[in-house]
Amino acid sequence: MTKYRTNLPQLSGGLFLTDGGMETTFIFHDGIDLNHFAAIDLLNDVSGYDKVLKYYKTYIDIAKKNHAGFVLESATWRASKDWGEKLGYAKGNLKRLNKLAIQLLEELRSENETELTPMVISGCVGPRGDGYSPDHFMTLNEAEEYHTEQIETFSKTSADMISALTITYVEEAIGIVKAAASVDMPVVISFTVETDGRLPSGQSLQQAIEQVDAETDHKVAYYMVNCAHPTHFEKTLLGDSDWLQRIRGIRANASAKSHAELDEMEVLDDGNPEEFGCQYQAFRRNLDQLNVLGGCCGTDHRHIEAICNSVAAI
Helix, strand or coil: CCCCCCCCHHHHCCCEECCCCHHHHHHHHCCCCCHHHCHHHHHHCHHHHHHHHHHHHHHHHHHHHCCCEEEEECCCCCCCHHHHHHCCCCHHHHHHHHHHHHHHHHHHHHHHCCCCCCEEEEEEECCCCCCCCCCCCCCHHHHHHHHHHHHHHHHCCCCCEEEEEEECCHHHHHHHHHHHHHCCCCEEEEECCCCCCECCCCCEHHHHHHHHHHHHCCCEEEEEEECCCHHHHCCCCCCCCHHHHHEEEEEECCCCCCHHHHHHCCCCCCCCHHHHHHHHHHHHHHCCCCCEEEECCCCCHHHHHHHHHHHCCC
16 A cells, blocks of 8 residues: 655655545535535445545546646545534544545545556645634644544544645644644645735734744645635735745635635636636746645636646646
8 A cells, every 4th residue: 555654745746636626516516415514424325425436536537647646635624523513423423434534535546546646645624613714713732632633533544644724823723733743644734815815814824834834843744725716815926935935735716706705605606717727827837846736615627627737838
């Protein structure tokens, strides 16, 4: 079995893809009502499990066609303690589902990995609160304590790394990094930003990355930006400052609407996939280290294909 925990291949360069907006795909394209936006619910029965497998295979096929690596991100963004309680899961059942989500990715990697398409398994961690607007700011110690349970579960599986997506403030990010470090798991932090390119907490992306690095001794493998449209942060990522070299991944939204506007929408805004791909091409030209590319809310396989077509021209 492939193991990358001590040697993540995406850190050596080469194009790596990931999936698109998992939850919005299931809700708006497949007509599945996800309670609390939690894809983990689908793993409770064979039918749901098969739907998740089919979802990933669509993106894996794109990666293999383009001779790109692939980061398999688990369906566990809302599978931490508080969300599990809201979903009605007992502690033991939630741990079982987190493990099952990684087992599903093991199955996919075993069947699909090739020399030209290495596949990294990532245990996905989401924010404790709302992914758009934090309603409670934890201290560093509170954040570490809260996220340790899920991260420890991943550490006992075949997950190669931890990815914390849609993080809105630095204290939670630092707590996640400390929790991952305590079990020797590589960790990626992905911040989300508002239309002005700043975190929902009001801090700039530069300040957030520099603070996390300073307070964790640079233990973050790399940083990402997710759940915001490219136009919301394209100007933020211009220049040649050292902190920009820490950004290796982008998973943008298809829609240019704000987080508040998206919260109110009852129909999907999937934007323009071709334009979306061109925006990633510009990011790739500006950021030397950028090589992990995928989508977030509203994106699907069309957007990932458009990214491949655009970055291939560089």
